[in-house]
Amino acid sequence: MSPGVLRRNRFRSYFLWFHLLPHSDHILFSSNGHAASCALHGRIRHVLQGSRTATSVFQTFPCSLQRKNISSVVLEGEEDPHQSSELPLLNAMRCVCVCVVVLVVLGARVNSFRFNELIDYVNKHQEEYVQTLRDWVSIESDSSDATKRTELQRVMGVVEEKLRGMKGNVDVVDVGTQRLDDGSIIPLPKVVTAEFGDDVNKHTVCVYGHVDIQPARREDGWATDPYNLTEINGNLYGRGASDNKGPVLAWIHAVEAYKALDIELPVNVKFLIEGMEETGSNGLDALVEAQKDKFFSDVDYIIISDCIWKSTRPALTYGTRGNCYFTAQVSTNSLLTFIYYTLISASGQILIPGVADAVTNFTEEERKIYEEVSFDMENYKSNIGVDRLMYDNKVDLLAHLWRFPTVSIHGIEGAFSGPRSKTVIPAKVTGKFSIRQVPNMDPAVVEKQVTDHLHAVFEQRKSPNKLTVSMIIAAKPWLADPKHALYEAGKRAVKRVFHVGPEMIREGGTIPIARTFQDVTNKYIIMLPIGGFDDGLHSQNEKISRYNYIEGTKLFIAYLQEVSLIKDN
Numbered sequence: 001m002s003p004g005v006l007r008r009n010r011f012r013s014y015f016l017w018f019h020l021l022p023h024s025d026h027i028l029f030s031s032n033g034h035a036a037s038c039a040l041h042g043r044i045r046h047v048l049q050g051s052r053t054a055t056s057v058f059q060t061f062p063c064s065l066q067r068k069n070i071s072s073v074v075l076e077g078e079e080d081p082h083q084s085s086e087l088p089l090l091n092a093m094r095c096v097c098v099c100v101v102v103l104v105v106l107g108a109r110v111n112s113f114r115f116n117e118l119i120d121y122v123n124k125h126q127e128e129y130v131q132t133l134r135d136w137v138s139i140e141s142d143s144s145d146a147t148k149r150t151e152l153q154r155v156m157g158v159v160e161e162k163l164r165g166m167k168g169n170v171d172v173v174d175v176g177t178q179r180l181d182d183g184s185i186i187p188l189p190k191v192v193t194a195e196f197g198d199d200v201n202k203h204t205v206c207v208y209g210h211v212d213i214q215p216a217r218r219e220d221g222w223a224t225d226p227y228n229l230t231e232i233n234g235n236l237y238g239r240g241a242s243d244n245k246g247p248v249l250a251w252i253h254a255v256e257a258y259k260a261l262d263i264e265l266p267v268n269v270k271f272l273i274e275g276m277e278e279t280g281s282n283g284l285d286a287l288v289e290a291q292k293d294k295f296f297s298d299v300d301y302i303i304i305s306d307c308i309w310k311s312t313r314p315a316l317t318y319g320t321r322g323n324c325y326f327t328a329q330v331s332t333n334s335l336l337t338f339i340y341y342t343l344i345s346a347s348g349q350i351l352i353p354g355v356a357d358a359v360t361n362f363t364e365e366e367r368k369i370y371e372e373v374s375f376d377m378e379n380y381k382s383n384i385g386v387d388r389l390m391y392d393n394k395v396d397l398l399a400h401l402w403r404f405p406t407v408s409i410h411g412i413e414g415a416f417s418g419p420r421s422k423t424v425i426p427a428k429v430t431g432k433f434s435i436r437q438v439p440n441m442d443p444a445v446v447e448k449q450v451t452d453h454l455h456a457v458f459e460q461r462k463s464p465n466k467l468t469v470s471m472i473i474a475a476k477p478w479l480a481d482p483k484h485a486l487y488e489a490g491k492r493a494v495k496r497v498f499h500v501g502p503e504m505i506r507e508g509g510t511i512p513i514a515r516t517f518q519d520v521t522n523k524y525i526i527m528l529p530i531g532g533f534d535d536g537l538h539s540q541n542e543k544i545s546r547y548n549y550i551e552g553t554k555l556f557i558a559y560l561q562e563v564s565l566i567k568d569n
């Protein structure tokens, strides 16, 4: 290799180095000879002997340097004998280039140099973070239970107060009312928005989350009081701990850490926190539509952390299924049982004509992607408390969780369900079931297929009773391009905090507003989960681990920095 080529390689490697090691406190360069040494934190010193080039130093050390929180890197060495005849002009040019690079790095990444301070701050405040989660979990903000509406309003007030305390530009948005089954009308919980920073030279992200919860009763099998956050073996048990109060708080704490340390936020951050997600985000579609040219006008990206990893490895989520939720009202229990039997076969095949027609073929390429996911079937079985699964291999199971529709029977309302035997005859019973939606399925079409099917099978019974079918939730599926810069930023942030790359996963559940965000605002969305695979969302003993909650906060801190580095298209 001629000295000229070698020199060019070195300069290219400097750029590589800056990219790989953007979070040191100082990066200093002296000469760039063949022998080079790195001084790490002034404590560890590694000297490369012989004919190693600067390039090989860069390639050897990036990860270990990052892990050791380097405060300085010094490259020094002897001059290459071949270079002694170089023209002074070339040397001067080299110096200028190095200075320019150093100045650019120091200037553009000044915030990132304080990453370690932010991390220390989070570590020092973790007890406070757990206590705040405890306070939030203690509020029974069940959006499905109208009798709990004041609690729901209360939790929204707590969110508002927290964001105001951080000096955000906070707004409380009225999203109207809700008509209950008995015809009465109650107010929907107000949506809280907040804005931190309005620098037009920065990207703007909008963090979406919810603080309503699924119902939970101790007698349903909880080992602890669901509304008293209880720590056992590093896990914080309580309803909403993972879905979604913990992740919402982790985002708030991430922003709060920047502000407390007086570190400029690398991007403008907006929050949109709602209280009706668990019943289909009532009122939120209209808010997004009304705000698309206002609140959302300067938003570049929307971030949702309302999902979980698939294993112990961190993940980025690039798809969720939608949900069509139905009620079927009849006057006797047996009619409802009959209807339920006509929805799905024992082997999981949907029996409603046409429903699965729009589903795309499961390709070999997809199959290979699913094979890569580190999902443990045994763990999964023990988590959900079963001995056998409907699919006995990982790929088919994941495919049926992520990319095929499924029917779920949720319950029967009105039938006698109390203890002891009674032969009471109910005036009406309402069956509740839902069909998860996957790409290409259209809820309007599904609504017709389900309604037609139910009326046709009901007709066969020649019953004098009446059947009423209603679709009460129509949430479309959402699918992102996992190669988008937003995901690349996510991969870098995960690596920085967890020292391992994320796996790319989809979610079997539904985030009703995700598709609306995409269709109405045209903004790009990422789902960045921090919940563990075994958090037990919607189930008994829901939890988030202290590790995921605290390291998740750090992930969000890192992610804001990584998003700031995304180049405009």
Ligand SMILES: CC(C)C[C@H](NC(=O)CN)C(=O)O
Binding pocket: 243, 244, 277, 278, 279, 280, 306, 323, 473, 475, 508, 509, 510, 511, 512
């Ligand atoms: C439409 C459903 C009620 C939404 C619900 N989503 C979540 O719980 C996400 N936190 C679901 O059952 O998937």
